[in-house]
Amino acid sequence: MFENIRADIMRVHRSSAPLRPIDVLHSFWINYGLQALAIYRFGRWLSSVRKHCISWPFTIPLYPVYWVLSAWARNAYGINLDQSANIAPGFYINHFGGVEVRNCIIGPHCNIQQHAKVGGKNTDMRPVIGERVWIGAHSRVCANVNVGNGAAIGVGAVVTQDVPGHCLVLGNPSRIAQRDYDNRALL
Numbered sequence: 001m002f003e004n005i006r007a008d009i010m011r012v013h014r015s016s017a018p019l020r021p022i023d024v025l026h027s028f029w030i031n032y033g034l035q036a037l038a039i040y041r042f043g044r045w046l047s048s049v050r051k052h053c054i055s056w057p058f059t060i061p062l063y064p065v066y067w068v069l070s071a072w073a074r075n076a077y078g079i080n081l082d083q084s085a086n087i088a089p090g091f092y093i094n095h096f097g098g099v100e101v102r103n104c105i106i107g108p109h110c111n112i113q114q115h116a117k118v119g120g121k122n123t124d125m126r127p128v129i130g131e132r133v134w135i136g137a138h139s140r141v142c143a144n145v146n147v148g149n150g151a152a153i154g155v156g157a158v159v160t161q162d163v164p165g166h167c168l169v170l171g172n173p174s175r176i177a178q179r180d181y182d183n184r185a186l187l
Contacts, residue, residue: 001045007089008037011109033093036073040081042066047083085119088131092187095137104129104141107149111187113137130165134186152183 012027012034013019027034043066049059074080079093082102090109093099098115104127106118112135119127120142127141130149141147141159148165158172168181 001041004041004089005038008034008091011090011092032077032096033079033099036077036079036081037091037093039066039069039073040083040087043070043083084123107131107133109187111135116140117142132183132187134183150183152181152186
């Protein structure tokens with residue numbers, strides 16, 4: 001859990017240099033996406049520790065804390081990171097409001113913008129997002145698709161088919177607008 005949170009913090013700072021504790025606290029204070037992501041990581045840690053019977057006396061009292069924090073992030077910031085999602089380290093929520101991530105697999109160092117939705121309530125549908133993918137504002141990835149490494153999903157795009165790596169997709173339904181696209185400036 002702590003290594004994942006550390007990678008998330010380093011992603012916010014866009015640096016690999018060691019950070020002072022005051023920098024870390026400042027990041028949590030001003031970055032609502034980082035707060036919601038830390039709550040998500042805490043819930044995933046509770047789920048993984050729950051499997052060991054010896055830890056039950058310590059973890060059972062922490063579940064109400066997680067539920068309250070999770071509800072607070074959903075209601076205060078509009079960020080819903082469901083425990084059914086598998087989010088790799090280095091995830092970055094650029095702007096709060098309307099972000100919903102559930103029943104999906106997201107690779108390392110991905111960005112998501114406001115009012116974007118990845119996955120859905122249907123457990124048969126499980127999108128897989130590759131590494132270093134940028135997901136634009138108001139976009140939807142709600143089909144059982146694979147999004148390749150380095151792809152960029154444009155603002156308002158609705159992904160219904162697989163997206164190859166290093167492509168920019170736009171539109172509803174999404175279509176490839178540019179191949180060999182370099183999304184490093186967006187990330």
